[in-house]
Amino acid sequence: xxxxxxxxxxxxxxxxxxxxxxxxxxxxxxxxxxxxxxxxxxxxxxxxxxxxxxxxxxxxxxxxxxxxxxxxxxxxxxxxxxxxxxxxxxxxxxxxxxxxxxxxxxxxxxxxxxxxxxxxxxxxxxxxxxxxxxxxxxxxxxxxxxxxxxxxxxxxxxxxxxxxxxxxxxxxxxxxxxxxxxxxxxxxxxxxxxxxxxxxx
Ligand SMILES: Cc1cc2nc3c(=O)[nH]c(=O)nc-3n(C[C@H](O)[C@H](O)[C@H](O)COP(=O)(O)O)c2cc1C
Numbered sequence: 001x002x003x004x005x006x007x008x009x010x011x012x013x014x015x016x017x018x019x020x021x022x023x024x025x026x027x028x029x030x031x032x033x034x035x036x037x038x039x040x041x042x043x044x045x046x047x048x049x050x051x052x053x054x055x056x057x058x059x060x061x062x063x064x065x066x067x068x069x070x071x072x073x074x075x076x077x078x079x080x081x082x083x084x085x086x087x088x089x090x091x092x093x094x095x096x097x098x099x100x101x102x103x104x105x106x107x108x109x110x111x112x113x114x115x116x117x118x119x120x121x122x123x124x125x126x127x128x129x130x131x132x133x134x135x136x137x138x139x140x141x142x143x144x145x146x147x148x149x150x151x152x153x154x155x156x157x158x159x160x161x162x163x164x165x166x167x168x169x170x171x172x173x174x175x176x177x178x179x180x181x182x183x184x185x186x187x188x189x190x191x192x193x194x195x196x197x198x199x200x201x
Pocket of ligand 1: 070
């Protein structure tokens with residue numbers, strides 16, 4: 001079976017992407033508008049990019065009408081954001097914040113999600129997140145245009161807030177972090193079943 005992406009409408013190609021490219025990590029992104037309104041939303045087109053300079057990215061896709069996500073609009077206005085990591089315990093509030101609230105309405109306030117102040121950037125952190133990366137905008141790369149086109153937001157990591165409860169011997173412990181991954185449709189996966197493989201020398 002061969003799926004010809006050149007003949008697929010954008011909405012038809014999307015399920016093939018998310019059902020095959022998984023599990024995807026989830027960036028729970030806090031931003032702030034020029035008017036000072038906070039915003040919080042999850043993005044699973046998300047990755048670390050490189051360590052020098054320490055860089056990560058997430059993609060805010062335009063919606064079906066071609067409108068940009070509030071997170072991208074905010075980062076254009078105030079070029080800073082925080083990526084909060086999502087453990088299993090925060091799966092429900094994370095999901096709630098994917099609701100399309102009107103621009104300027106804060107998911108933090110609407111869903112009663114506690115904030116903690118950031119150190120180097122204006123957007124607050126999610127207080128209950130075990131790891132939060134404070135980032136300054138590096139660049140936004142536009143892929144395509146119109147409905148479902150991508151706005152790839154690259155950020156330089158300035159600092160990370162790490163809860164001691166997920167650290168063992170000075171390092172982040174994946175057994176304690178309990179992150180979740182996004183699969184296709186409404187499916188998620190949990191990282192409780194870990195295995196190791198030794199790298200070839
Ligand atoms: C787990 C999860 C992952 C998501 N990943 C993305 C993504 O990578 N890109 C995207 O544009 N929307 C993604 N969404 C949908 C956005 O969270 C949703 O459109 C949200 O309303 C955007 O908020 P904003 O307009 O306040 O930025 C995801 C939703 C969930 C629940």
